[in-house]
Amino acid sequence: MLFSAGIVKGAQALLTKQVIWVGLSLLMGAYATYMNLEWIRRRAWWIFGLCMLGLILTLVPGIGIKVNGAQRWIGLGPLRVQPSEFAKIGLVLVLASYFSSNHRENKTFFHGFLIPSILIGTCCGLILLQPDFGTSFLCGAVAATMMFQAGTSLRWLLPVAGLAITAFSILVYFDPVRIRRVTSFLDVEANANDSAYQLWQGMLAFGVGGLNGVGLGMGRQQVHFLPEAHTDFIFPVIGEELGLFFTLTIVACFLLLFGCVFLRLRQSPRLFEYLLAMGAILFVSLQAIINMGVVTGSMPTKGMSLPFISYGGSNLMVSFLLLGFVINVLRSLDTPKVLLPREI
Template sequence: MKDTEKPTKTPTETTRHARLEVFFNPASFILAAAIGLTLLGITILFSASMSYRTDPYFFVRKQVTWLGVALVVGFVAARVNLEKLRGLSWWIVGVLFAGLVLVLVPGIGVEVNGARRWFDVGPGRLQISEFAKLGMVFVLAHYLARNHKDIGTFGRGFLYPLAGLGVVCFLILLQPDFGTAMLTGAVGAIMLMLAGTRLIFLVPSVLAGAAAIGVAIYFDPVRMSRITSFLDVEGNRAEGSYQLWQAILAFGAGGVQGVGLGSGRQQMAFLPEAHTDFIFAIVGEELGLPFTLGVVCVFALVFLAGVLHLRRAPNVFQFLLVTGSLLLMTLQAVINLGVVTGLLPTKGMSLPFISYGGSNLLLMAMIVGLMLNTRTAWARPVLRDRDREWKEVAA
C-alpha cells in the first residue's frame, strides 16, 4: 500500500461508526438542549411562582406533573412509525378540525380573558391550537410529498393545500389567537415554498394574508392598543405597555450578574404572567446577561442543528415534517424573545420548554420525539447496508 493511501475501514469499524452516529448527531443535541431548557424553566418557576400567594409551589408542582406526561408523549413520538402513521392523515385532519370547532362552543370550550381556546381535562386544561399546529405540519407534509409531481400546478400544488391551511388559521383566529394563527400560517407558507410551490402563486397569497391579519388587528381594539402602546412604551407604561415596561425594568435590574436566584422583585405581582409569557424577563433579572444570552444561543444552535439534521432526510415527507416541526419550535422562541425584549408588539406566546404551561410542553415533547424518531430511522439504511456488507464478507 502506498504511503499516500488511507487505510480503508473494515465493515465492523464502519458499522460501529454508523451506530455511534445515531447518538452523536444534531438530533441528540436538540434533546440535550431541551433537557437543559426544561430544567432552567422549572428552576425559574420556583421564583416566578412566588406571586401565587396561596401556594408558592403551585406552578412548579403542576409543571412537573405535565413534564411526566410530556416524557410519555415524547417517548411515543420517538417510537411511532412515521410512514405507517401517514395512513391516518385524514383521521388526524378530522379530529383536529372537530377540536378547533368544538372549542368555540360555549359550555365545551373554556373561556379565559375573552379567549376561548381550552378544553378542561381533569385537573388541567389543553389548548387545542397547540396540537393543531403540529397536526397541520404533519398533514401538509404528507399531502405535499404525495402530490410532489404536481407541485408546480395551481390546483394541487397551491390552491388545495393553501385552502386547508387557511381553514386552520381561520378557526384559530376565531378563538381569537392572532399570534398562533400567524405562526401556523408562516410555517405552512415556508413548507409550501420548500416543497416547490411556485412563488408567483405563493407570494401574493402571503401578502394578502398579512394584509387580512392587519385589517383584523385594526378593527380589534385590544390588539390595536397593543400596537399603539408598543410604539410608545414609556408613554404608555401605566396602561397598555405596563407589562413590557416591567420586563424592561427586570432586565435592567438584573444587569450582567443578576440579582440572584429567588431575589428578584418582578415576580412579586409586579410583572403579569411572570411564570408564562414573560418568564424570560425573570431569567434576566435573577440570573443576568450570561443566562439570557445563553438561552438565545441555545435556540439558535437548535435551529442550526435541525438544519444539519435535515441533510439526512430520506424523502420529501420526512424532510417537510421535520422542517415544519423545527420551525414551530424556533419561530415561537423568536416571537417570545422579541416580545419580552420589546422588539415585537406584546403577544401572549410561551417560551418553549421554559414557560409554564402543559399544552406547549406536550407539543415540544412531541417535536423532540419526532427529532429522535428520525435520528434513528434515518440511520437505519446505513446500518442495514453495513450489516449486509459484513455478512457478505464473513460468508
Template sequence: MKAISQHTFRYLLRPGAGWALLACVFVLTSLGLIMLTSAGQSYNQSIDADPFYLFRKQGMWLGIALFAGIFTSLINLEWLGKMSHYILGVVLILLGVVLVPQIGVEVNGARRWLDLGLMRLQVSDLAKIALIIWLAQYYGSRQRKVTHWFHGFIAPGMVVGLICGMIFLEPDFGTAALCGAVGFWVMFLAGVRLWFLLPSALMGVAGFSVAVYMDPVRMRRITSFLDVEANKADSGYQLWQGILAFGAGGVPGVGLGQGRQQLFFLPEAHTDFIFPVIGEELGLTATAAVVLLFATIFGVGVIALRRAPNLFHFLLATGALLFLTLQALINMGVVTGLLPTKGMSLPFISYGGTNLVTMFVLIGLIFNCFANWSAKPLLKPREL
C-alpha cells in the first residue's frame, strides 16, 4: 500500500471547500504573526527585549508546521489508519515519560513538556492527533460492533479515559476535558448508544468537578470567574485586564502596536490572551473577523462531511474539526469571561510551537479527506 496519496495534487487544481479552508488558515496565521510582533515589545518584561523575537521563533515553528501539514495532506489515509495502533502506542509512552520528574519539564507546577534541546514538545497536543486517528480507525473497521456494549463502548472508552487520565495527571485539566469532549462526540457520531455514553459522561463531569474543588488554585479561578470585578486585584487580574483591553479597543481599535494592556499589564498576552490584544489594537471588527473565520472553517467542514465515503473518513475529519474549533471556542470564551480561566491557545494565532504544528496537522487531515472525497463517488443512501 502506498503511503502517499495522489488525490491532493489534483484537488489543488480545483476551487472549492479546500481552498476556502486554506484561505481561512492563511489569514489566521498571518494575523498571528502580526500580533506576535506587536506583543513582542513587552515579552520577557523588558523594554530592551528584541521585538521580533516572538516573530522569529513562531516563524521557525511555522516552517515545521507547514511541512507537517503538507505531509499530512498527502499521506494515504488507509495506510495512516493501519498505523493508528503504533501512533497511539508511541503517544501513550510519551505521556508516561513526561510524568517522570527527571525527564518531564515542569513549568508553573505542571509537567507537560519534553526538552528536546532546541525545542520543547508538549505531548498532550500529539495525543489529540493520535486519539482521533485511532478512534476513526477503530470504529471504521468495526461498524457491525458499534452498538455492542464492550466493543462499541468499553474498549474505546478505556482508551479515551487512559489518554484523558494521563493528561489530567500532568496536570492539564483543560486539555483532558477537551480530549474527553471530542472523544464523547466521536463515539456518539460513530453510533454508540447514548445510554452507554451519558452515565460515563456524567461520572466524568462529577469527577472533574471534585478534582477542581480539591485544587485551591483552580477553585480560585472558578470564584474569580463568577465575580471578576471583586477579584480583579487577585485571582481575576488576568481576566480583568483582558476585558479592559477589549473595552479600550472599542470598534475601531487603538491601532496596531499602540496597545497598552500588553505592556506589563496583561499576563500571557502572546499566548492564551492574545485575543484581547487583537481586540484592543484592531477593535471589534478584527475580533468579529476571527470568530467568522473559525465559524467558516467549521461550516465548510460540516457541509463537506456529507461526502465522506466511509465511517473512517467521516470520523477522522469530524474529530480533527472538533479539536480545532472547540479549542478556539474555549479560548475565546475564557478571555471574554464566558468560561472559567484556563490556559488554552488560540489556534494559528497564539505563540506556541507544538500547538501550531498540531493545528496544521489537523488541517492537513481535513484537507486530505476533502481531496479523497472529491475523487470518490458519493455513498448512496440505502433504500428502505
C-alpha cells in the first residue's frame, strides 16, 4: 500500500526506508513488551527531560530542520527525527509515574492539578512553538484524560480546558494558514481548487473506490492529484484501491483495540501501569481517529499520520513503543506481585 501511495515520490526509495523503520520499530516494540516497568518508572523524569530537550533543540538554528514553515525535526546524519513524537512517550511516563507516587494527594489542587498542569503546559507549549497545533492538542487531550483517571477534580479540569480551547481558537483565528484550513473545511467544494484541494482529492478517492475498490496498485488519485498520499492522506488511497469494506475494517480494528485494552485495564491493581497503558492506547487510538476524521472531511485539515500505516519513522517507532507498553501492562496483570507500600 505504501509502495502504491508513494509512487510519485519514488516508491522504491520510500519502501526501502520504511522497511528499515519497520524492522527497528518492531525491535523497539518487542523490547518495550518485556521491559521492567518498575525500572522505567524510576527513570520517567529523566526520559521526560530528554524529550523536552529534543523539543528545544528543534528551535535552535542549525540543529532544527524547517519544512513547509514548521521546525519540527532534528537532523541525525541522513535521518530526520521528530522529537514531538517521542514527547508523547515522555509525557505518558512522567504523568503515570508522578500520579502513582503521589496517589494519596491526587485530589488536591497543588499535587493533583497544578504540578501536572505545569508538566503538560511545558510539553504542549514547546510543541506549539514549532508550530504544531495538532500534536499539541493531542498531547493536551490525552494528558487531561490521564489526570481525570488519576483522580483530578473536574472543577479544575473543566475551566482550564475551556480556557485552553479559547486560547487555541484565538491562535488559529490570527494565523492566516490555519484559519483558511478551518474555513475551507466548512465548505470543501467551494474551495476544491484552493485551500481544500488536498481534502477534496482525498474525498474523490473514497468515491472512486466505492465498496470494493479499484484494486491494489490501480489507484490514480495519488499519481496525478493527491498530495502527501504516502503520509497524512494514505487512508483515502486505501479507500480508493481496497474500498469501503477495507477502510471500515481498519476503523473497527482501532476501535476494537481501544475497547479491549480499556476493559482489560479495569483489572489493573497498580495506578502506574493503568495510567501508562491508558495514556499509550489513547495516543494511538485518538491519533488514528483524528487522521481518519480529517481525510474524510469530518475535521479541519491537520497533518497527522495514521499510526502503523503512514510513511514516517518517528511516528512508526513511537506507535510500536506505545503498543509495546500496553502489551507489557496487560501481561503483568496475570503475574502475581507484591505491591510497594506507596502503591497499596
